[in-house]
Amino acid sequence: MAELVIGPLISMVKEKASSYLLDQYKMMEGMEEQRKTLERKLPAILHIIQDAEEKGASRPEVAAWLKDLKTAAYEANDVFDEFKYEALRREAKKKGHHSKLGAEVARPSRRFSEALRRGARNPIVFRYRMGKKLRKIVQTIEALVTEMNTFGFRHLQQAQPSRQWRQTDSIIIDSDRDILSRSRDREKKKIVGMLLDQASNMDLMVLPIVGMGGMGKTTFVQLIYNDPAIEKHFELRRWCCVSDDFDVSTIAINICQTNEKCREKSLQELQSIISGKLPDLIVLDDVWNRDADKWGKLKSCLKQGGKGSAVLTTTRDAQVAHIMTMGVAEAHNMENLSDEHLKEIVQSRAFCLQNPNIEEQDGILSGFVRRCVGSPLAAKAFGSMLSNRTSINEWKNILAKSNICSEKTGIYLFLKLSFDDLSSDMKQCFAFCALFPKDYEIDVDLLIQLWMAHDFITVQEDDNPETVGKYIFEELTRRSFFQDVRQTLPIGNFGRLSLRKSTICKIHDLMHDIAEGLKGRPEGG
Template structure:
């Protein structure tokens, strides 16, 4: 226990030191308003073809449940459960954009919920309005869904308050027979609270190693021609895959780190440092963060001043980086251009 406490204290000291280095000060309270993302239903993942192939059977299973079993039910809620980094959001996007879904359902909506399960905001998001009065928002929701076969995705749900869900569910039932809710969550308890009529939640399993390798190599060797890849590097890839714990996010992080390394020594260094990674994808992301140059660390860490799920305007973000002197000067280049390079 003593060793664990010392390790925790050391970690806190490192975080405080980084916070002080970046000039951050603790916020007393979160900003009063959030800007909701209009939609997350569009897949912008560069490896979307790989992901589509890797999850195709699972996607077909979910689509069949939603289309076939939903036809004789008033409303079903199907939870997608899995640890962070498995690609639950991307999987839900694949289902949302499936041609069968688009034909079968008359109304489709995507809601990023996260930890702020505000009934009025969720209802307004589905109706695509800005109504903040809960009763009016719920009335609008009933009218919006009335008589239509609806498909709504609730992404990244953390709510464990059954009462909130029951109030929202009452309005969601105003959709026509065959309406369905697909929701993603890390927590099995949330799935149990929300699911209706379907006996089991769908547990999104770890991605097969074959597809993890495709994702990792797609990024790691993006600057090289296939015939130029050294056999030794491919051997290191095989070893690093074991650290990915079935997570496509971890595979992307490792691939991005390796893409800017030019020597076997650097690759083996990443392999050695990855020994500390366990089942938690955050350890891999921390490794990726530690590997960034100091100015990129500061620019990345600055984004923490925005609330979770806040839609950040790129140009405003770059201006803020400039105002805080986080963008390094490059001879003959405008700071705005350098800022765009950092963001991209």
């Protein structure tokens, strides 16, 4: 069952219902009673919505209630979007800009155009049609509030994220990198030795790195890929994110770093680039393909490389690893991170904003480490959750909630717990990111603009929405929802590099799975 995030949507409807534009142009004349009802009912829902969302994960009747509430909220959102658009149209007409309105005002719902075709420009028709819609929505919400009161929901006080962390972010990242490098040093030396020595006597070695999600496979292979001895030994090194779609032509294009569209030409170009006397290293990250024929076509091209060439792959799937293994007895299974190193990661994040009380907190930290089941991603998420909480009782409450996590369940349920810990607007912003494909490089400035365009960012009177959007992105990054954040010079028109740096990021594939479970609006929306 897909988890439902309702709070941000209810907040959005509440804000739109009280827009000054609606009063200025008397958009809701004759609908005052419905509007007042919403102004009473929506805050009541918001008061308990976090508890409802948490209970919806385990109680089917609450999940069904949330689904109906989400449908009603989307319908209300569309209605108030139409009110707002009509108000803007009248304002533009009054100022003499009516003809430009269509080009300058973004209309987020396709229902706007339908509304205009059905006579929205006639004030009497508009008021009648919208009043009818609004009355139906209010009746639905009143019934949902009545049902809500039978569930026994309670108000949950949410810990507010501190904004001090930005000053320590680079320290956190450097600390994580140092811990992971030390913790994987023995494994890294083993793989580097195989690539430099054992592979040198082969035409091609293919060594899969296998481990459950969140184990740090990609980070581990990055350590190998950037090792000075590896850089010196291999003439050509290429990194390709594969993910769900194992398209041989697309992989060839990515390795060649070309825009060649023809399938056959892309494979020919791949063979041309890797053919030579010196060895090459290709990394295929996040592979899910179980089709041996597809892998066989790519492998036949990669075998054209110089003697001693190697392919490293990362995968969660042991069967995929078995299909791809070549030149070695078996794939390399990632070891669980030691409790000692997991504890370091949790501590580095948990104490970045507070002074530790080692005697009281040490025992609880050990409990969190056990919940991590060897995963550095879980340790990062735990530490980030704890950093905003200063009392032992708060730490104990999080530990109690995390008892759903075990070696058997993996860390997905815990990452969902980490999502539940976000503020309402952060939940909505992250859920939106499911629209991006896995391993997609997201332009951060564009992402924030999209959040703003969809009214996901809640601002106070003196706040700048873009500044708040940047803070939300930074907080989500700190909590490991985003990763691989870096600056780049984007390619502009005519293939020229832009002088303005752009910040890009990716979403961890497990976090993307969380977002996938949250997306979606009712049919017809």
